[in-house]
Amino acid sequence: MPAPARSRHRLAHHALAAAVAVLVAVPPLARAQETPTQRAAASDVVKRQGELEQRINAAALAARLTAAPNAKRDAVVARAKALWDGELQAMADDITRHPEVGFKEERSVTILTDYLTRHGFAVEKGVAGLATAFVARYTKGTPGPNLGIIVEYDALRGTVRDYHGDQHSTQGPIGLAVAVAVSEFLTASKTPGTVTVYGTPAEEMMPPPSKTVMHQAGVFAGADVIVRTHSSVNSQRPAPGFGTCCLNIDGVRYIFSGAPAHQMTAWEGRDALTAVIHLFQNVDGLRKNMRPETRIQGIITEGGKAPNVVPDRAVADFYIRYPDEVYLAQVKAMIDNAARGAALATGTKVMIDDYGSMRDGISVAALNEVAFAYIKKYGGTNVVNEPQKPQGYEETGSVSRDIPGVGFSAHTSNGGFHTYEMESDALADVGHQGFRIDAMAMSALLYDFATDADFRTRVKDEFGSTKSLFGDYVAALRKAYPLPDVKDPSK
Numbered sequence: 001m002p003a004p005a006r007s008r009h010r011l012a013h014h015a016l017a018a019a020v021a022v023l024v025a026v027p028p029l030a031r032a033q034e035t036p037t038q039r040a041a042a043s044d045v046v047k048r049q050g051e052l053e054q055r056i057n058a059a060a061l062a063a064r065l066t067a068a069p070n071a072k073r074d075a076v077v078a079r080a081k082a083l084w085d086g087e088l089q090a091m092a093d094d095i096t097r098h099p100e101v102g103f104k105e106e107r108s109v110t111i112l113t114d115y116l117t118r119h120g121f122a123v124e125k126g127v128a129g130l131a132t133a134f135v136a137r138y139t140k141g142t143p144g145p146n147l148g149i150i151v152e153y154d155a156l157r158g159t160v161r162d163y164h165g166d167q168h169s170t171q172g173p174i175g176l177a178v179a180v181a182v183s184e185f186l187t188a189s190k191t192p193g194t195v196t197v198y199g200t201p202a203e204e205m206m207p208p209p210s211k212t213v214m215h216q217a218g219v220f221a222g223a224d225v226i227v228r229t230h231s232s233v234n235s236q237r238p239a240p241g242f243g244t245c246c247l248n249i250d251g252v253r254y255i256f257s258g259a260p261a262h263q264m265t266a267w268e269g270r271d272a273l274t275a276v277i278h279l280f281q282n283v284d285g286l287r288k289n290m291r292p293e294t295r296i297q298g299i300i301t302e303g304g305k306a307p308n309v310v311p312d313r314a315v316a317d318f319y320i321r322y323p324d325e326v327y328l329a330q331v332k333a334m335i336d337n338a339a340r341g342a343a344l345a346t347g348t349k350v351m352i353d354d355y356g357s358m359r360d361g362i363s364v365a366a367l368n369e370v371a372f373a374y375i376k377k378y379g380g381t382n383v384v385n386e387p388q389k390p391q392g393y394e395e396t397g398s399v400s401r402d403i404p405g406v407g408f409s410a411h412t413s414n415g416g417f418h419t420y421e422m423e424s425d426a427l428a429d430v431g432h433q434g435f436r437i438d439a440m441a442m443s444a445l446l447y448d449f450a451t452d453a454d455f456r457t458r459v460k461d462e463f464g465s466t467k468s469l470f471g472d473y474v475a476a477l478r479k480a481y482p483l484p485d486v487k488d489p490s491k
């Protein structure tokens with residue numbers, strides 16, 4: 001669920017201008033910070049991030065790996081391309097034509113896992129308690145780098161029909177081409193290493209964020225690197241550092257219970273809907289005391305069944321967003337108290353159901369630059385040379401904080417995200433060519449990761465150092481948002 005590219009560009013340019021004004025030497029990380037408070041808290045971290053990027057020198061690494069001739073790599077890439085052209089493009093078209101929404105992707109999962117089983121993978125379905133999540137482990141691998149591939153397959157819920165307006169339908173077949181080409185190479189060349197495909201459902205739905213649930217259940221444990229692809233309106237990569245496409249988010253349901261009664265004798269009951277209405281009014285009243293970047297949106301999902309019965313149950317569902325998780329926690333505490341106040345004021349009770357969150361992820365230049373160089377090498381179009389806002393390779397931020405990885409974004413559509421045009425493009429040349437390029441670039445990068453120890457060392461170094469810098473940034477933010485001192489009242 002990436003933000004529309006145009007708004008992402010605008011964010012990037014705005015922040016870049018500020019960054020250049022403050023610190024000419026290292027703009028990339030500065031662009032992760034969206035507010036003056038964040039930029040001030042990050043000043044030391046930005047400087048050290050610049051030093052880290054110089055040490056890693058991802059541009060030189062990408063040039064070394066991608067520009068030089070390499071017959072073995074080219075053979076792996078050619079195999080992935082042949083698999084795509086021979087069978088997997090048709091599979092992608094088929095899944096696009098049979099959209100299934102989150103947690104109901106049974107047909108898509110069966111198609112993908114049957115293929116993986118036929119190609120030497122041991123498939124485990126229903127992992128982490130999610131019926132349409134799966135893990136497929138290559139059975140002939142030998143101990144060595146564990147190469148992970150995340151694939152998604154859920155469609156969007158449309159008003160007319162469900163549809164693949166984010167092209168998740170194609171991620172599975174692309175990932176399969178990569179998984180089979182790379183695993184065959186590992187076996188044939190006796191190269192240490194193995195491949196694991198992670199089938200992650202319901203990217204477009206929260207609750208629950210399925211990747212977080214799977215991560216907490218230990219599904220991704222042992223992966224040394226994870227690759228993932230996503231539809232894109234251009235060929236691009238994020239800047240290194242940490243961040244997210246679309247603010248840090250808390251998803252929370254406020255569930256109120258009251259007591260039913262006839263509305264003509266409502267004093268005999270307690271009205272849960274009134275409590276929900278109070279909550280919305282309380283939130284609106286608080287907005288002026290919150291930093292202006294705060295975004296709070298709520299809907300009422302339950303508000304009673306009949307106008308002649310005092311509603312004894314009402315539920316509001318909120319997304320609470322802020323550019324960083326530290327101030328977000330303060331906002332969340334205020335909204336929770338607004339809900340408690342609403343319950344107290346109406347004689348009802350409230351349960352606070354924290355069902356999901358999205359957080360900043362970690363972005364690794366040593367992986368991003370190699371991926372981007374391969375996308376260009378294999379013919380990616382609409383190339384955006386300026387690195388985009390830093391973000392993790394998966395939307396929850398939970399996995400990308402613990403395991404280094406990279407999202408591949410070749411140009412696959414001329415329509416916007418979540419549109420019917422993007423779905424049509426999945427079946428057209430622009431999609432087919434972009435998907436093939438993604439499959440080739442991903443195979444090449446995993447080949448390099450399996451065979452080049454220096455590449456692995458740099459990825460590990462950059463990831464570990466960035467994670468520690470991110471910790472320092474969060475610690476600095478904690479000091480940047482002091483709570484006001486509210487005195488005890490006196491007569």
Ligand SMILES: [Zn+2]
Nearest residue numbers: 001002166203
């Ligand atoms: Zn998506």
